[in-house]
Amino acid sequence: MDSRLIEYFLRVAELGSINKAAADLRLSQPALSRHIALLEHQLRARLFTRTQGGVVLTESGTLLLERARPLLRQLTHLVDQVGDRAAGQLSIGVAPSWRHLFTTKYIPRLVAEYPGVRLRVHEGVSHELREVMHAGMLDLAIVPFEGAPPQGYVHTPLVREPLILVAAKNAGLRPDKPVPLSRLAHRKLALASRQNVIRSTIENAMARRHLDFNIVFELDAMHLSIDLAREGVADTVTPCCAVSGNAHWDDAISWSPIRGAYMTWALCENTARSHSQAVREGQRVVLDMVDEIIGSKRWLGAERLKNRSRHDPPQ
Structure with missing residues:
Protein backbone atom coordinates (compact mmCIF):
# COMPACT_ATOMS: atom_id res chain seq x y z
CA MET A 1 0.00 0.00 0.00
CA VAL A 82 18.29 3.98 6.95
CA GLY A 83 19.47 7.33 5.57
CA ASP A 84 22.83 8.56 6.82
CA ARG A 85 22.21 12.29 6.31
CA ALA A 86 19.44 14.80 6.91
CA ALA A 87 17.01 13.41 4.37
CA GLY A 88 13.30 13.15 5.02
CA GLN A 89 10.49 15.56 5.64
CA LEU A 90 10.32 18.64 7.85
CA SER A 91 7.00 20.33 8.53
CA ILE A 92 7.26 23.64 10.37
CA GLY A 93 4.64 26.13 11.49
CA VAL A 94 5.44 29.84 11.81
CA ALA A 95 3.39 32.89 12.75
CA PRO A 96 2.78 35.54 10.04
CA SER A 97 4.58 38.15 12.15
CA TRP A 98 7.85 36.25 11.65
CA ARG A 99 7.63 36.41 7.85
CA HIS A 100 10.02 39.29 7.09
CA LEU A 101 12.68 38.83 9.76
CA PHE A 102 12.74 35.03 9.76
CA THR A 103 10.64 32.89 7.44
CA THR A 104 11.73 34.41 4.12
CA LYS A 105 15.36 33.77 5.13
CA TYR A 106 14.84 30.40 6.84
CA ILE A 107 13.36 28.65 3.81
CA PRO A 108 16.20 29.37 1.32
CA ARG A 109 18.83 28.69 3.97
CA LEU A 110 17.43 25.30 4.94
CA VAL A 111 16.90 24.30 1.31
CA ALA A 112 20.47 25.32 0.43
CA GLU A 113 22.08 23.55 3.41
CA TYR A 114 19.91 20.41 3.28
CA PRO A 115 18.65 19.83 -0.27
CA GLY A 116 17.56 16.30 0.67
CA VAL A 117 14.94 17.60 3.11
CA ARG A 118 11.39 17.91 1.83
CA LEU A 119 10.22 21.11 3.54
CA ARG A 120 6.61 22.06 4.24
CA VAL A 121 5.86 25.45 5.82
CA HIS A 122 2.51 26.25 7.45
CA GLU A 123 1.96 29.95 8.22
CA GLY A 124 -0.88 30.69 10.61
CA VAL A 125 -1.92 32.67 13.67
CA SER A 126 -1.28 31.11 17.07
CA HIS A 127 -4.56 29.26 17.59
CA GLU A 128 -4.52 27.93 14.01
CA LEU A 129 -1.01 26.52 14.50
CA ARG A 130 -2.03 24.88 17.77
CA GLU A 131 -4.95 23.14 16.04
CA VAL A 132 -2.55 21.73 13.44
CA MET A 133 -0.16 20.70 16.22
CA HIS A 134 -2.95 18.89 18.08
CA ALA A 135 -3.46 16.88 14.88
CA GLY A 136 0.25 15.93 14.97
CA MET A 137 0.88 17.48 11.57
CA LEU A 138 3.84 19.72 12.52
CA ASP A 139 7.38 18.68 13.43
CA LEU A 140 8.39 22.14 14.66
CA ALA A 141 6.35 25.26 15.40
CA ILE A 142 7.20 28.77 16.53
CA VAL A 143 4.25 29.82 18.67
CA PRO A 144 3.52 32.05 21.67
CA PHE A 145 4.82 30.45 24.87
CA GLU A 146 2.16 29.01 27.16
CA GLY A 147 2.39 27.08 30.41
CA ALA A 148 2.16 23.70 28.71
CA PRO A 149 2.73 22.77 25.05
CA PRO A 150 0.15 20.71 23.14
CA GLN A 151 0.18 17.01 23.98
CA GLY A 152 3.03 15.23 22.20
CA TYR A 153 5.24 18.33 22.02
CA VAL A 154 8.03 19.83 24.10
CA HIS A 155 8.87 23.51 23.96
CA THR A 156 11.97 25.68 24.28
CA PRO A 157 11.51 29.38 25.12
CA LEU A 158 13.05 31.47 22.34
CA VAL A 159 12.45 35.22 22.46
CA ARG A 160 10.72 37.85 24.56
CA GLU A 161 9.68 40.94 22.59
CA PRO A 162 7.46 44.02 22.96
CA LEU A 163 3.93 44.27 21.66
CA ILE A 164 3.48 47.41 19.58
CA LEU A 165 0.68 49.77 18.62
CA VAL A 166 0.52 50.26 14.83
CA ALA A 167 -1.26 53.25 13.31
CA ALA A 168 -1.26 55.48 10.25
CA LYS A 169 1.83 57.56 9.50
CA ASN A 170 0.18 60.78 10.67
CA ALA A 171 -0.49 59.33 14.14
CA GLY A 172 3.07 60.27 15.02
CA LEU A 173 4.03 57.09 16.88
CA ARG A 174 7.78 56.43 17.20
CA PRO A 175 9.70 53.19 17.84
CA ASP A 176 11.93 54.97 20.36
CA LYS A 177 9.02 56.36 22.40
CA PRO A 178 6.88 53.66 24.09
CA VAL A 179 3.24 54.54 24.73
CA PRO A 180 1.24 53.64 27.85
CA LEU A 181 -1.43 50.97 27.65
CA SER A 182 -4.00 53.70 28.31
CA ARG A 183 -3.27 55.05 24.81
CA LEU A 184 -5.28 52.13 23.41
CA ALA A 185 -8.38 53.29 25.28
CA HIS A 186 -8.69 56.27 22.94
CA ARG A 187 -8.16 54.45 19.63
CA LYS A 188 -10.32 52.48 17.23
CA LEU A 189 -8.79 49.00 17.17
CA ALA A 190 -8.81 45.96 14.92
CA LEU A 191 -7.64 42.89 16.87
CA ALA A 192 -7.61 39.15 16.33
CA SER A 193 -10.35 36.92 17.74
CA ARG A 194 -10.39 35.92 21.41
CA GLN A 195 -8.41 32.69 20.88
CA ASN A 196 -5.40 34.77 19.84
CA VAL A 197 -2.67 35.26 22.45
CA ILE A 198 -2.10 38.94 21.60
CA ARG A 199 -5.82 39.68 21.96
CA SER A 200 -6.03 37.93 25.33
CA THR A 201 -2.83 39.63 26.56
CA ILE A 202 -4.15 43.10 25.71
CA GLU A 203 -7.66 42.39 27.01
CA ASN A 204 -6.38 41.09 30.34
CA ALA A 205 -3.95 43.98 30.77
CA MET A 206 -6.69 46.54 30.03
CA ALA A 207 -9.11 44.83 32.43
CA ARG A 208 -6.53 44.89 35.26
CA ARG A 209 -6.25 48.66 34.82
CA HIS A 210 -10.03 49.09 34.47
CA LEU A 211 -9.61 50.49 30.97
CA ASP A 212 -12.15 50.14 28.18
CA PHE A 213 -11.20 49.85 24.54
CA ASN A 214 -13.03 50.02 21.26
CA ILE A 215 -12.66 47.04 18.94
CA VAL A 216 -14.17 48.10 15.64
CA PHE A 217 -13.83 44.61 14.15
CA GLU A 218 -11.99 41.31 14.60
CA LEU A 219 -9.45 40.25 12.01
CA ASP A 220 -7.36 37.05 12.05
CA ALA A 221 -5.07 38.37 9.32
CA MET A 222 -2.09 40.31 10.65
CA HIS A 223 -0.76 41.79 7.43
CA LEU A 224 -4.26 42.95 6.44
CA SER A 225 -4.68 44.58 9.85
CA ILE A 226 -1.42 46.52 9.30
CA ASP A 227 -2.63 47.61 5.85
CA LEU A 228 -5.87 48.89 7.39
CA ALA A 229 -3.90 50.71 10.10
CA ARG A 230 -1.86 52.35 7.34
CA GLU A 231 -5.10 53.55 5.73
CA GLY A 232 -6.32 54.97 9.05
CA VAL A 233 -9.29 52.61 9.30
CA ALA A 234 -8.30 51.21 12.71
CA ASP A 235 -5.12 50.79 14.73
CA THR A 236 -3.85 47.33 15.57
CA VAL A 237 -1.50 45.56 17.98
CA THR A 238 1.19 43.20 16.71
CA PRO A 239 4.44 41.67 17.89
CA CYS A 240 7.37 43.99 17.23
CA CYS A 241 8.88 41.50 14.75
CA ALA A 242 5.99 42.14 12.37
CA VAL A 243 7.41 45.54 11.37
CA SER A 244 10.83 45.97 13.01
CA GLY A 245 13.63 46.07 10.45
CA ASN A 246 11.18 46.05 7.53
CA ALA A 247 11.87 48.99 5.21
CA HIS A 248 8.51 48.36 3.50
CA TRP A 249 6.71 49.93 6.46
CA ASP A 250 9.09 52.84 7.19
CA ASP A 251 7.19 55.44 5.17
CA ALA A 252 3.77 53.79 5.43
CA ILE A 253 2.91 53.49 9.13
CA SER A 254 3.91 54.72 12.55
CA TRP A 255 4.36 52.46 15.56
CA SER A 256 5.47 52.42 19.17
CA PRO A 257 6.11 49.71 21.77
CA ILE A 258 3.35 49.47 24.37
CA ARG A 259 4.91 50.06 27.77
CA GLY A 260 4.90 46.88 29.88
CA ALA A 261 3.30 44.70 27.16
CA TYR A 262 5.40 41.75 26.01
CA MET A 263 5.01 38.31 24.54
CA THR A 264 7.29 35.28 24.62
CA TRP A 265 7.82 32.93 21.69
CA ALA A 266 8.68 29.24 22.01
CA LEU A 267 9.94 26.58 19.63
CA CYS A 268 7.74 23.48 19.94
CA GLU A 269 9.01 20.08 18.81
CA ASN A 270 6.95 17.00 18.03
CA THR A 271 8.38 14.28 20.30
CA ALA A 272 7.31 11.57 17.87
CA ARG A 273 9.65 13.11 15.29
CA SER A 274 12.55 14.12 17.53
CA HIS A 275 14.59 11.14 16.26
CA SER A 276 14.59 12.61 12.73
CA GLN A 277 17.84 14.14 11.59
CA ALA A 278 15.84 16.50 9.37
CA VAL A 279 13.94 17.80 12.40
CA ARG A 280 17.14 18.20 14.41
CA GLU A 281 18.83 20.14 11.64
CA GLY A 282 15.70 22.23 11.10
CA GLN A 283 15.70 23.07 14.79
CA ARG A 284 19.40 23.97 14.74
CA VAL A 285 18.87 26.38 11.85
CA VAL A 286 15.96 28.01 13.72
CA LEU A 287 18.06 28.60 16.82
CA ASP A 288 21.07 29.85 14.85
CA MET A 289 18.97 32.29 12.83
CA VAL A 290 17.17 33.68 15.88
CA ASP A 291 20.56 34.37 17.48
CA GLU A 292 21.77 36.06 14.29
CA ILE A 293 18.66 38.24 13.91
CA ILE A 294 18.77 39.46 17.49
CA GLY A 295 22.53 40.02 17.23
CA SER A 296 21.96 42.22 14.18
CA LYS A 297 19.81 44.64 16.29
CA ARG A 298 17.11 44.64 13.61
CA TRP A 299 14.57 43.19 16.07
CA LEU A 300 13.84 46.12 18.40
CA GLY A 301 13.56 45.18 22.07
CA ALA A 302 13.94 41.43 21.48
CA GLU A 303 15.56 39.41 24.27
CA ARG A 304 16.92 35.93 23.52
CA LEU A 305 15.91 33.39 26.16
CA LYS A 306 18.86 31.05 26.54
CA ASN A 307 17.20 27.78 27.57
CA ARG A 308 19.38 25.12 26.00
CA SER A 309 17.64 22.70 23.62
CA ARG A 310 17.79 19.05 24.58
CA HIS A 311 19.56 18.38 21.25
CA ASP A 312 22.41 20.80 22.04
CA PRO A 313 25.75 19.25 23.09
CA PRO A 314 26.66 19.48 26.79
CA GLN A 315 28.55 22.65 27.78
Whole structure:
Protein backbone atom coordinates (compact mmCIF):
# COMPACT_ATOMS: atom_id res chain seq x y z
CA MET A 1 0.00 0.00 0.00
CA ASP A 2 1.29 3.45 -0.95
CA SER A 3 1.88 5.48 2.22
CA ARG A 4 0.74 8.60 0.36
CA LEU A 5 -2.80 7.21 0.39
CA ILE A 6 -2.69 7.22 4.18
CA GLU A 7 -1.35 10.78 4.18
CA TYR A 8 -4.18 11.84 1.87
CA PHE A 9 -6.70 10.11 4.13
CA LEU A 10 -5.33 11.92 7.20
CA ARG A 11 -5.56 15.30 5.52
CA VAL A 12 -9.17 14.72 4.45
CA ALA A 13 -10.01 13.55 7.98
CA GLU A 14 -8.31 16.61 9.48
CA LEU A 15 -10.10 19.13 7.23
CA GLY A 16 -13.43 17.31 6.96
CA SER A 17 -13.63 18.09 3.28
CA ILE A 18 -12.22 16.51 0.12
CA ASN A 19 -12.29 19.90 -1.64
CA LYS A 20 -10.29 21.62 1.12
CA ALA A 21 -7.85 18.72 1.39
CA ALA A 22 -7.35 18.68 -2.39
CA ALA A 23 -6.52 22.39 -2.37
CA ASP A 24 -4.12 21.92 0.56
CA LEU A 25 -2.41 18.96 -1.13
CA ARG A 26 -2.39 20.71 -4.52
CA LEU A 27 -4.37 17.93 -6.13
CA SER A 28 -7.54 18.16 -8.15
CA GLN A 29 -10.69 17.13 -6.32
CA PRO A 30 -11.37 14.20 -8.71
CA ALA A 31 -7.78 12.95 -8.29
CA LEU A 32 -8.01 13.01 -4.49
CA SER A 33 -11.40 11.30 -4.62
CA ARG A 34 -9.84 8.52 -6.72
CA HIS A 35 -7.02 8.11 -4.20
CA ILE A 36 -9.53 7.80 -1.34
CA ALA A 37 -11.62 5.35 -3.35
CA LEU A 38 -8.49 3.27 -4.04
CA LEU A 39 -7.64 3.22 -0.34
CA GLU A 40 -11.21 2.15 0.50
CA HIS A 41 -10.96 -0.60 -2.12
CA GLN A 42 -7.64 -1.87 -0.73
CA LEU A 43 -9.00 -1.86 2.83
CA ARG A 44 -12.38 -3.24 1.73
CA ALA A 45 -14.13 -0.65 3.93
CA ARG A 46 -15.90 2.65 3.53
CA LEU A 47 -13.88 5.33 5.34
CA PHE A 48 -16.04 8.43 4.89
CA THR A 49 -19.69 9.29 4.69
CA ARG A 50 -20.43 12.18 2.35
CA THR A 51 -22.59 14.98 3.78
CA GLN A 52 -23.75 18.38 2.54
CA GLY A 53 -21.00 20.06 4.54
CA GLY A 54 -18.18 17.71 3.58
CA VAL A 55 -17.28 14.26 4.87
CA VAL A 56 -17.39 12.51 8.26
CA LEU A 57 -15.51 9.41 9.33
CA THR A 58 -17.24 6.05 9.43
CA GLU A 59 -16.47 3.58 12.20
CA SER A 60 -13.81 2.03 9.94
CA GLY A 61 -12.41 5.47 9.14
CA THR A 62 -12.18 6.32 12.84
CA LEU A 63 -10.27 3.11 13.48
CA LEU A 64 -7.85 3.87 10.65
CA LEU A 65 -7.34 7.43 11.95
CA GLU A 66 -6.38 6.07 15.37
CA ARG A 67 -3.95 3.51 13.96
CA ALA A 68 -2.54 5.24 10.85
CA ARG A 69 -0.57 8.10 12.37
CA PRO A 70 1.63 5.88 14.59
CA LEU A 71 2.28 3.61 11.60
CA LEU A 72 3.37 6.56 9.46
CA ARG A 73 5.65 7.76 12.26
CA GLN A 74 7.23 4.32 12.47
CA LEU A 75 7.74 4.33 8.71
CA THR A 76 9.31 7.80 8.85
CA HIS A 77 11.54 6.64 11.69
CA LEU A 78 12.70 3.67 9.61
CA VAL A 79 13.44 5.90 6.60
CA ASP A 80 15.46 8.29 8.75
CA GLN A 81 17.41 5.45 10.33
CA VAL A 82 18.29 3.98 6.95
CA GLY A 83 19.47 7.33 5.57
CA ASP A 84 22.83 8.56 6.82
CA ARG A 85 22.21 12.29 6.31
CA ALA A 86 19.44 14.80 6.91
CA ALA A 87 17.01 13.41 4.37
CA GLY A 88 13.30 13.15 5.02
CA GLN A 89 10.49 15.56 5.64
CA LEU A 90 10.32 18.64 7.85
CA SER A 91 7.00 20.33 8.53
CA ILE A 92 7.26 23.64 10.37
CA GLY A 93 4.64 26.13 11.49
CA VAL A 94 5.44 29.84 11.81
CA ALA A 95 3.39 32.89 12.75
CA PRO A 96 2.78 35.54 10.04
CA SER A 97 4.58 38.15 12.15
CA TRP A 98 7.85 36.25 11.65
CA ARG A 99 7.63 36.41 7.85
CA HIS A 100 10.02 39.29 7.09
CA LEU A 101 12.68 38.83 9.76
CA PHE A 102 12.74 35.03 9.76
CA THR A 103 10.64 32.89 7.44
CA THR A 104 11.73 34.41 4.12
CA LYS A 105 15.36 33.77 5.13
CA TYR A 106 14.84 30.40 6.84
CA ILE A 107 13.36 28.65 3.81
CA PRO A 108 16.20 29.37 1.32
CA ARG A 109 18.83 28.69 3.97
CA LEU A 110 17.43 25.30 4.94
CA VAL A 111 16.90 24.30 1.31
CA ALA A 112 20.47 25.32 0.43
CA GLU A 113 22.08 23.55 3.41
CA TYR A 114 19.91 20.41 3.28
CA PRO A 115 18.65 19.83 -0.27
CA GLY A 116 17.56 16.30 0.67
CA VAL A 117 14.94 17.60 3.11
CA ARG A 118 11.39 17.91 1.83
CA LEU A 119 10.22 21.11 3.54
CA ARG A 120 6.61 22.06 4.24
CA VAL A 121 5.86 25.45 5.82
CA HIS A 122 2.51 26.25 7.45
CA GLU A 123 1.96 29.95 8.22
CA GLY A 124 -0.88 30.69 10.61
CA VAL A 125 -1.92 32.67 13.67
CA SER A 126 -1.28 31.11 17.07
CA HIS A 127 -4.56 29.26 17.59
CA GLU A 128 -4.52 27.93 14.01
CA LEU A 129 -1.01 26.52 14.50
CA ARG A 130 -2.03 24.88 17.77
CA GLU A 131 -4.95 23.14 16.04
CA VAL A 132 -2.55 21.73 13.44
CA MET A 133 -0.16 20.70 16.22
CA HIS A 134 -2.95 18.89 18.08
CA ALA A 135 -3.46 16.88 14.88
CA GLY A 136 0.25 15.93 14.97
CA MET A 137 0.88 17.48 11.57
CA LEU A 138 3.84 19.72 12.52
CA ASP A 139 7.38 18.68 13.43
CA LEU A 140 8.39 22.14 14.66
CA ALA A 141 6.35 25.26 15.40
CA ILE A 142 7.20 28.77 16.53
CA VAL A 143 4.25 29.82 18.67
CA PRO A 144 3.52 32.05 21.67
CA PHE A 145 4.82 30.45 24.87
CA GLU A 146 2.16 29.01 27.16
CA GLY A 147 2.39 27.08 30.41
CA ALA A 148 2.16 23.70 28.71
CA PRO A 149 2.73 22.77 25.05
CA PRO A 150 0.15 20.71 23.14
CA GLN A 151 0.18 17.01 23.98
CA GLY A 152 3.03 15.23 22.20
CA TYR A 153 5.24 18.33 22.02
CA VAL A 154 8.03 19.83 24.10
CA HIS A 155 8.87 23.51 23.96
CA THR A 156 11.97 25.68 24.28
CA PRO A 157 11.51 29.38 25.12
CA LEU A 158 13.05 31.47 22.34
CA VAL A 159 12.45 35.22 22.46
CA ARG A 160 10.72 37.85 24.56
CA GLU A 161 9.68 40.94 22.59
CA PRO A 162 7.46 44.02 22.96
CA LEU A 163 3.93 44.27 21.66
CA ILE A 164 3.48 47.41 19.58
CA LEU A 165 0.68 49.77 18.62
CA VAL A 166 0.52 50.26 14.83
CA ALA A 167 -1.26 53.25 13.31
CA ALA A 168 -1.26 55.48 10.25
CA LYS A 169 1.83 57.56 9.50
CA ASN A 170 0.18 60.78 10.67
CA ALA A 171 -0.49 59.33 14.14
CA GLY A 172 3.07 60.27 15.02
CA LEU A 173 4.03 57.09 16.88
CA ARG A 174 7.78 56.43 17.20
CA PRO A 175 9.70 53.19 17.84
CA ASP A 176 11.93 54.97 20.36
CA LYS A 177 9.02 56.36 22.40
CA PRO A 178 6.88 53.66 24.09
CA VAL A 179 3.24 54.54 24.73
CA PRO A 180 1.24 53.64 27.85
CA LEU A 181 -1.43 50.97 27.65
CA SER A 182 -4.00 53.70 28.31
CA ARG A 183 -3.27 55.05 24.81
CA LEU A 184 -5.28 52.13 23.41
CA ALA A 185 -8.38 53.29 25.28
CA HIS A 186 -8.69 56.27 22.94
CA ARG A 187 -8.16 54.45 19.63
CA LYS A 188 -10.32 52.48 17.23
CA LEU A 189 -8.79 49.00 17.17
CA ALA A 190 -8.81 45.96 14.92
CA LEU A 191 -7.64 42.89 16.87
CA ALA A 192 -7.61 39.15 16.33
CA SER A 193 -10.35 36.92 17.74
CA ARG A 194 -10.39 35.92 21.41
CA GLN A 195 -8.41 32.69 20.88
CA ASN A 196 -5.40 34.77 19.84
CA VAL A 197 -2.67 35.26 22.45
CA ILE A 198 -2.10 38.94 21.60
CA ARG A 199 -5.82 39.68 21.96
CA SER A 200 -6.03 37.93 25.33
CA THR A 201 -2.83 39.63 26.56
CA ILE A 202 -4.15 43.10 25.71
CA GLU A 203 -7.66 42.39 27.01
CA ASN A 204 -6.38 41.09 30.34
CA ALA A 205 -3.95 43.98 30.77
CA MET A 206 -6.69 46.54 30.03
CA ALA A 207 -9.11 44.83 32.43
CA ARG A 208 -6.53 44.89 35.26
CA ARG A 209 -6.25 48.66 34.82
CA HIS A 210 -10.03 49.09 34.47
CA LEU A 211 -9.61 50.49 30.97
CA ASP A 212 -12.15 50.14 28.18
CA PHE A 213 -11.20 49.85 24.54
CA ASN A 214 -13.03 50.02 21.26
CA ILE A 215 -12.66 47.04 18.94
CA VAL A 216 -14.17 48.10 15.64
CA PHE A 217 -13.83 44.61 14.15
CA GLU A 218 -11.99 41.31 14.60
CA LEU A 219 -9.45 40.25 12.01
CA ASP A 220 -7.36 37.05 12.05
CA ALA A 221 -5.07 38.37 9.32
CA MET A 222 -2.09 40.31 10.65
CA HIS A 223 -0.76 41.79 7.43
CA LEU A 224 -4.26 42.95 6.44
CA SER A 225 -4.68 44.58 9.85
CA ILE A 226 -1.42 46.52 9.30
CA ASP A 227 -2.63 47.61 5.85
CA LEU A 228 -5.87 48.89 7.39
CA ALA A 229 -3.90 50.71 10.10
CA ARG A 230 -1.86 52.35 7.34
CA GLU A 231 -5.10 53.55 5.73
CA GLY A 232 -6.32 54.97 9.05
CA VAL A 233 -9.29 52.61 9.30
CA ALA A 234 -8.30 51.21 12.71
CA ASP A 235 -5.12 50.79 14.73
CA THR A 236 -3.85 47.33 15.57
CA VAL A 237 -1.50 45.56 17.98
CA THR A 238 1.19 43.20 16.71
CA PRO A 239 4.44 41.67 17.89
CA CYS A 240 7.37 43.99 17.23
CA CYS A 241 8.88 41.50 14.75
CA ALA A 242 5.99 42.14 12.37
CA VAL A 243 7.41 45.54 11.37
CA SER A 244 10.83 45.97 13.01
CA GLY A 245 13.63 46.07 10.45
CA ASN A 246 11.18 46.05 7.53
CA ALA A 247 11.87 48.99 5.21
CA HIS A 248 8.51 48.36 3.50
CA TRP A 249 6.71 49.93 6.46
CA ASP A 250 9.09 52.84 7.19
CA ASP A 251 7.19 55.44 5.17
CA ALA A 252 3.77 53.79 5.43
CA ILE A 253 2.91 53.49 9.13
CA SER A 254 3.91 54.72 12.55
CA TRP A 255 4.36 52.46 15.56
CA SER A 256 5.47 52.42 19.17
CA PRO A 257 6.11 49.71 21.77
CA ILE A 258 3.35 49.47 24.37
CA ARG A 259 4.91 50.06 27.77
CA GLY A 260 4.90 46.88 29.88
CA ALA A 261 3.30 44.70 27.16
CA TYR A 262 5.40 41.75 26.01
CA MET A 263 5.01 38.31 24.54
CA THR A 264 7.29 35.28 24.62
CA TRP A 265 7.82 32.93 21.69
CA ALA A 266 8.68 29.24 22.01
CA LEU A 267 9.94 26.58 19.63
CA CYS A 268 7.74 23.48 19.94
CA GLU A 269 9.01 20.08 18.81
CA ASN A 270 6.95 17.00 18.03
CA THR A 271 8.38 14.28 20.30
CA ALA A 272 7.31 11.57 17.87
CA ARG A 273 9.65 13.11 15.29
CA SER A 274 12.55 14.12 17.53
CA HIS A 275 14.59 11.14 16.26
CA SER A 276 14.59 12.61 12.73
CA GLN A 277 17.84 14.14 11.59
CA ALA A 278 15.84 16.50 9.37
CA VAL A 279 13.94 17.80 12.40
CA ARG A 280 17.14 18.20 14.41
CA GLU A 281 18.83 20.14 11.64
CA GLY A 282 15.70 22.23 11.10
CA GLN A 283 15.70 23.07 14.79
CA ARG A 284 19.40 23.97 14.74
CA VAL A 285 18.87 26.38 11.85
CA VAL A 286 15.96 28.01 13.72
CA LEU A 287 18.06 28.60 16.82
CA ASP A 288 21.07 29.85 14.85
CA MET A 289 18.97 32.29 12.83
CA VAL A 290 17.17 33.68 15.88
CA ASP A 291 20.56 34.37 17.48
CA GLU A 292 21.77 36.06 14.29
CA ILE A 293 18.66 38.24 13.91
CA ILE A 294 18.77 39.46 17.49
CA GLY A 295 22.53 40.02 17.23
CA SER A 296 21.96 42.22 14.18
CA LYS A 297 19.81 44.64 16.29
CA ARG A 298 17.11 44.64 13.61
CA TRP A 299 14.57 43.19 16.07
CA LEU A 300 13.84 46.12 18.40
CA GLY A 301 13.56 45.18 22.07
CA ALA A 302 13.94 41.43 21.48
CA GLU A 303 15.56 39.41 24.27
CA ARG A 304 16.92 35.93 23.52
CA LEU A 305 15.91 33.39 26.16
CA LYS A 306 18.86 31.05 26.54
CA ASN A 307 17.20 27.78 27.57
CA ARG A 308 19.38 25.12 26.00
CA SER A 309 17.64 22.70 23.62
CA ARG A 310 17.79 19.05 24.58
CA HIS A 311 19.56 18.38 21.25
CA ASP A 312 22.41 20.80 22.04
CA PRO A 313 25.75 19.25 23.09
CA PRO A 314 26.66 19.48 26.79
CA GLN A 315 28.55 22.65 27.78
